[in-house]
Amino acid sequence: MLVLGIETSTPAASVCLGTDKGVVASAAIGPGLPELARAHGAFVAPAIRYCLDTAGVDASAVNGVAVSLGPGLFTGMRVGITTAQAFAHARSLPMVGLASLDLLAFPHRHVRRQLCSVIDARRGELFWATYKSVHGGVQRLGEFRRGRPDVLAAELEATTEDTLCVGEGAVQHRGLLESAGADVAEGSVHPDARALVALAMGRFIREETRRPEELTPIYLRQADAQIGWAKRGALHGGTAGPP
Structure with a gap:
């Protein structure tokens, strides 16, 4: 096909x-x-x-x-x-x-920790969603989100999950997200x-x-x-x- x-x-x-x-x-x-x-x-x-x-x-x-x-x-x-x-x-x-956001997470499907896909939404906001790895792909956890970078950082800081953030939005706010306890992946930013x-x-x-x-x-x-x-x-x- x-x-x-x-x-x-x-x-x-x-x-x-x-x-x-x-x-x-x-x-x-x-x-x-x-x-x-x-x-x-x-x-x-x-x-x-x-x-x-x-x-x-x-x-x-x-x-x-x-x-x-x-x-x-x-x-x-x-x-x-x-x-x-x-x-x-x-x-x-x-x-x-x-x-x-699903497409951003998919290349990282072999990572055995929580994933957070982040896209720059402009106007000082981000789009994001969280995922876990499953056989053959990723599974979204919850709904798609939109908000300020500090809102995402607060969510990451509050979670007990080890999280890898991916996407251009994550790279743009690397310092903030890393200070919240997350890691930010290189590559696959779009x-x-x-x-x-x-x-x-x-x-x-x-x-x-x-x-x-x-x-x-x-x-x-x-x-x-x-x-x-x-x-x-x-x-x-x-x-x-x-x-």
């Missing part, structure tokens, strides 16, 4: 083609290319074409589409989700939507489409999929949900709006 993955929930963005055997082709932009990282719309479509060309296949060879639903930055989420929906709808493909495809593959195999019009972004800040997503119109007869 060949799956296309699209992740655009942060200033970084990535696209991946993969199978149950691993990555076939991938493309990414990030902090090293800030002018591109602010223009997800200019990146995603060419990145999909690049991955297809690198894999030596046509778009008709893709069997499913996975996309990151956030939480994250509104504009990037909108680009990734609408592009993924359009690609899937045009080819009647099943979809899987996953949370960006959600990545390669983790998206790997994590989504099992759902495709088990046929735990959705139709394109059934996917909606994960908002943790209601104001963002009102900035026009509901006004972007129906997707080929589907509906779109805040969850």
